[in-house]
Amino acid sequence: MRVVFWTIAALSIAAAPHLLAMPIQLSITIVAVLAWRTASARWSWRPIPAWIRVIITLALLFLVAVSFGGLWGRRAATALLCVMLAAKMMEMYRVRDMRLVASVSFFLIATQFLFDESLIYLIYLLVGCWTSTMALTRIQQVRLEDHQFFDTGSEDRNLAKDSTQLLLMGLPLALTLFFLFPRLAQPLWGLPDDALDGKTGLSETMSPGSIANLYSDDSPAFRGEFASGRPPPPEDRYWRGPVLWDFNGTTWSPNFFSESTAPERVPLGDNAISYEVQMEPNERRWLLALDYPVSTDQSGALLLVDYQLVNENPITTLTAYNVISNPDFIDSPVLQSPLRLASMRLPEDRNPRTLEMASEWRQRYPDDLELANAVLRWFNEEPFFYSLETAPLGRHGADEFLFDLRTGYCEYYASAFAILMRGAGVPTRVVTGYQGGFWNVAGEYLLVRQSDAHAWNEIWIEGQGWIRVDPTAAVSPSRILEGSTSAIGGSRFFLDWPLVNNLRNRMDRLQHLWNQWVLGFDAEAQVRLLTRLGLPELRPTQIALLMLGVLLVIVLPLSLILLRELRRGESSLARKAWLRLQRKINRQLKLKQGPAETPREWVNRVTGALQQPSAELKQLLEDYERVHYGPYALEDQQAFLDLTRAFPISRLRRMSPAG
Numbered sequence: 001m002r003v004v005f006w007t008i009a010a011l012s013i014a015a016a017p018h019l020l021a022m023p024i025q026l027s028i029t030i031v032a033v034l035a036w037r038t039a040s041a042r043w044s045w046r047p048i049p050a051w052i053r054v055i056i057t058l059a060l061l062f063l064v065a066v067s068f069g070g071l072w073g074r075r076a077a078t079a080l081l082c083v084m085l086a087a088k089m090m091e092m093y094r095v096r097d098m099r100l101v102a103s104v105s106f107f108l109i110a111t112q113f114l115f116d117e118s119l120i121y122l123i124y125l126l127v128g129c130w131t132s133t134m135a136l137t138r139i140q141q142v143r144l145e146d147h148q149f150f151d152t153g154s155e156d157r158n159l160a161k162d163s164t165q166l167l168l169m170g171l172p173l174a175l176t177l178f179f180l181f182p183r184l185a186q187p188l189w190g191l192p193d194d195a196l197d198g199k200t201g202l203s204e205t206m207s208p209g210s211i212a213n214l215y216s217d218d219s220p221a222f223r224g225e226f227a228s229g230r231p232p233p234p235e236d237r238y239w240r241g242p243v244l245w246d247f248n249g250t251t252w253s254p255n256f257f258s259e260s261t262a263p264e265r266v267p268l269g270d271n272a273i274s275y276e277v278q279m280e281p282n283e284r285r286w287l288l289a290l291d292y293p294v295s296t297d298q299s300g301a302l303l304l305v306d307y308q309l310v311n312e313n314p315i316t317t318l319t320a321y322n323v324i325s326n327p328d329f330i331d332s333p334v335l336q337s338p339l340r341l342a343s344m345r346l347p348e349d350r351n352p353r354t355l356e357m358a359s360e361w362r363q364r365y366p367d368d369l370e371l372a373n374a375v376l377r378w379f380n381e382e383p384f385f386y387s388l389e390t391a392p393l394g395r396h397g398a399d400e401f402l403f404d405l406r407t408g409y410c411e412y413y414a415s416a417f418a419i420l421m422r423g424a425g426v427p428t429r430v431v432t433g434y435q436g437g438f439w440n441v442a443g444e445y446l447l448v449r450q451s452d453a454h455a456w457n458e459i460w461i462e463g464q465g466w467i468r469v470d471p472t473a474a475v476s477p478s479r480i481l482e483g484s485t486s487a488i489g490g491s492r493f494f495l496d497w498p499l500v501n502n503l504r505n506r507m508d509r510l511q512h513l514w515n516q517w518v519l520g521f522d523a524e525a526q527v528r529l530l531t532r533l534g535l536p537e538l539r540p541t542q543i544a545l546l547m548l549g550v551l552l553v554i555v556l557p558l559s560l561i562l563l564r565e566l567r568r569g570e571s572s573l574a575r576k577a578w579l580r581l582q583r584k585i586n587r588q589l590k591l592k593q594g595p596a597e598t599p600r601e602w603v604n605r606v607t608g609a610l611q612q613p614s615a616e617l618k619q620l621l622e623d624y625e626r627v628h629y630g631p632y633a634l635e636d637q638q639a640f641l642d643l644t645r646a647f648p649i650s651r652l653r654r655m656s657p658a659g
Contacts, residue, residue, distance in 0.1 A: 003138045004041035007098045008034055008089070010135040013128045014105040015082045017112050017121070022079045023067040029060065033086040047093050057087045078111045095139060102135040117318065119514040133163040169561070172554045180547035182540040183523040201282050201450045204242045206432055207251040208393050212409035215388060215484060217450035218504070220280055221434055222288055223512055224446040227274040231439055231446045232290070234481045236327065238456065238468065239288040239448065241433030243306040245339075249347040250397065252415065252430045257338050262303040266294045269326040278320045278515055285310045287321060288433060291468070292329040297322045305339070306429070307331055318519045331458075331466040335427060343427035343460065351398040351419055358423030368426045369461055375420060376474040379413070382406070386413075386476035388488055410479075413471035414455040427460035431468075436483045443509040451484050574628045574637055577644040581620075584649050599624060606652075614652060620644070 012034060019027040039045070048056075060083045068076035085108070088101055109128040112121060137159055201221055203210055222239075224231070231237065245255035273290060287301055287309040298321035300312030309323070332339070346355075365371035385407040393400050398419045401412050414430050421428040435454035437446040456470040473480045485501070530538055538546065582602065586593060589609055594602070603621045607613050620643060627640045 003098065003135070003142045004092070005038065006131070006135040006138045007092065007102050008038055008041075010102050010105045010128075010132040011085055011089070011108075013124075013131050014108040015085070017116075017124065018078050018082050018108070021075065021115070022082070026063060026067055026079055026083065029063065030082055030086045033089055037089040037092065048090050050091075053087070053090050056090065057084075060084075060087055074111075074114055078108070078114075081108060081111070095142060098139050099136065102132050102139060105132045105135075117519055119511045122514075130163055130167060133166055134159055137163050137166070169558055172558075173551065176547060176550050176554060178521070179526070179529065180543060180550060182543045182547075183521075183526050202241055202284075202432060202434070202453050204284065204286075205251050205253045206244055206411050206415070206430060206455055208390070208397065208408075208412060208415070211411045211432070211453050211455055212388050212390070214450045214453040215409070215488070218501075219450050220508065220511070221282075221448050221450050221452065222277050222279040223515075224278075224437070224448070225276045225444065226446075229444055231437070232273060232327075234436060235473075236290070237436055237446070238291060238431075238454075238470075239434040240291055240308060240431060241286050241288055242431075243304075243308050243458075244430040244432065245306075245342045247346065247415075247418070249350045249395070250393075252418075255339075255342045257342055258304055258306050258308070260305045262305055262307055263332075263336075266292045266303075266307070266326050266329045268294050268324065269328045271326070271328055273325045273327065274322070275325075276320060276322045278318065278512070278520075279315055280318060281316050283314050283316060285312075285314055287311050287315075287319075287323075289323045290325040290327065292326055292331060294324040294326050296324075318515055320515075320520055330464065332460065333463065333465045335460050335465075340427055340460075343429050344422055344425070346419065346422050351396045351423075353396070353403055354398040354416070354419055355423040357402075358420050361420075362424040368459065369464075371424055371426065372421065372459055372469055375417060376469070376471065379471055379474040384413075384475045386410075386472065386479060386488065410472045411455045413475060414457050417457050417469070417471045421457070421459055429458050429466075431456055431458055435470075435480065438483070438505045440506065440509055440512070442506070443512050445512060447505060447508050447512075454484075574624060574640055577641050578624050578628070581644045581647060581649075585652060588649050588652060610652065616647065617652070620647060 015030065019030060061080075064076065064080050064083055065071055068079065070076065071080060081104075085101055085104060088097060092098055092101060106129065109125060109132070112124065201214060201217065201219075226232075242254060243258060244252035245258060246253050272294060275290070277288060279288060287296065287298060289296070289309045292307050293303060293309045296309065298311065298319070301321070302310050302312065304310060311319075335343075361371060361374060365374050383406060386409070387407045388409055390408045390412065391405060393405075398416045401408055401416050402420070411432075418428045418430050432453070432455045434448050434452045435456070436452045437448040439446055454472070456468060456472065458466040459469055460466050470480065478486045526543070527536075527538075530536065530543070535546070578599065582593065585591070585606060589606065591606065591609065594605070597605075599621060603617055606617065623640050623643060627637050
């Protein structure tokens with residue numbers, strides 16, 4: 001019965017992260033099947049009839065298809081694998097079925113790393129592999145009688161020790177494959193755009209609440225390391241993401257003109273900043289960078305007309321790239337006519353009060369920059385509040401926000417400011433991205449989380465080009481200088497305490513090191529390692545031959561150790577005692593051991609050499625077969641050992657013709 005529990009435990013641990021990610025109806029169904037199989041093992045229930053199992057399996061298949069809208073996609077495939085393994089539990093009354101479930105659990109563990117490669121899943125990997133190994137080891141020590149499993153192996157603590165030793169023996173092989181397996185610049189199988197279940201963080205559009213929803217998300221967005229060893233001041237930590245031009249009355253989105261490439265390259269200025277970004281997968285194309293990107297080593301990167309840095313393909317894996325930015329660059333000193341029209345366009349019959357105020361302020365402040373500063377002063381002096389507690393906006397959202405609510409998050413201020421400036425005839429666009437970050441002193445890198453998502457504006461000024469204007473800084477300066485969590489009081493989630501947050505930020509260094517040493521070990525890192533080992537410029541074929549050679553050196557001694565352990569395992573205490581008794585009797589009767597002779601055949605031959613049968617020897621044979629080949633307790637084995645030591649060998653000699 002214990003072997004069934006170990007197999008169920010192996011599958012449960014392997015499926016745990018997948019259960020949390022799949023639809024609730026599937027998770028409940030799989031857990032129910034596992035609970036039923038556990039109860040079946042506990043109370044020795046008979047198997048479900050085959051026709052009922054077929055109906056349940058088809059129903060589970062239909063449930064997966066309905067839940068995911070089909071059977072395609074990585075999440076649907078892993079859910080289908082979990083469901084099929086759960087269905088296999090209903091017929092798991094044979095050793096072969098248990099071995100299959102425990103073996104496939106290893107593959108199920110590996111599939112989780114298609115969705116998340118965080119350091120925390122290393123613990124999941126170790127525990128899952130250890131449990132599956134224990135299950136396989138226990139499966140090798142059982143026999144089946146009348147749909148019941150009988151253990152013939154050691155206690156669980158010895159089982160855990162043996163499984164740990166097996167995993168440790170496989171560790172050199174794993175390390176060799178990790179360091180020497182020829183690596184490709186891109187995964188051989190590729191990654192679809194939806195590999196991460198839509199976990200995207202910042203969106204490519206902006207509407208009321210879209211950025212505020214990220215305030216409670218403390219998952220890392222990216223990390224930045226600076227060549228100077230220190231980051232820019234907080235007021236300059238604006239990480240440029242999507243640039244939004246079009247407004248339909250509710251949502252801001254990019255313009256089709258913004259997909260064109262930049263009209264000119266950004267020159268390398270005196271105040272250029274050199275840094276590396278480690279970007280978490282987000283299924284989006286943008287590559288976050290400080291203003292304005294001069295160059296990057298990311299293959300397939302493009303610099304668009306609004307100087308947003310984008311990748312050729314969506315970011316579906318941890319991506320590290322180096323960037324040089326020039327904050328002194330003048331963006332578009334001459335504004336092209338199509339972009340000017342795009343940066344002035346507003347929907348009709350929307351926000352009349354805002355447009356009326358814009359017209360009045362235009363007459364009062366004919367200079368564009370003075371007008372922008374006047375609006376910022378108005379935000380600062382009037383009772384505007386920076387908060388997540390906002391009401392839904394209607395058709396005239398800017399009017400409702402500026403004259404009634406006056407409470408909102410950064411996207412509310414950025415949107416209202418853009419409408420107000422466009423109404424006054426000033427080219428304006430909205431920029432979304434991230435602002436701020438936590439400087440990890442020990443690791444010397446900047447950690448930027450999803451909660452640092454931000455929106456600001458850029459206005460075009462004659463002779464100065466596009467310049468940044470952040471209305472949030474006028475309403476809540478602490479948001480810019482101290483981060484998003486300092487601007488809004490209250491807890492975002494359980495354990496959202498300053499002490500815990502600070503500890504979590506500092507502990508992120510472990511994840512950063514994991515990203516650098518493990519996830520960042522790509523083809524270039526492999527070449528650098530081999531160069532340091534004195535093996536420069538090896539081709540992939542040569543690296544593969546080197547890997548095979550190292551594996552051969554490792555496998556040979558491991559094979560000898562396993563072979564020795566196998567022979568030792570085959571020679572149980574009972575068998576050793578029986579072989580010892582055989583040798584003594586053969587010497588007494590001057591017999592030779594026959595080739596491939598079974599214990600019963602040997603006893604028959606010994607009996608034939610005696611003048612009369614030996615009841616003691618036949619009884620000892622029955623005890624040996626029961627103890628060595630069948631389920632037994634430790635006290636039974638000890639009793640057999642005592643009988644072999646006390647067996648009257650001298651009596652057999654007197655019973656023989658020669659005696």
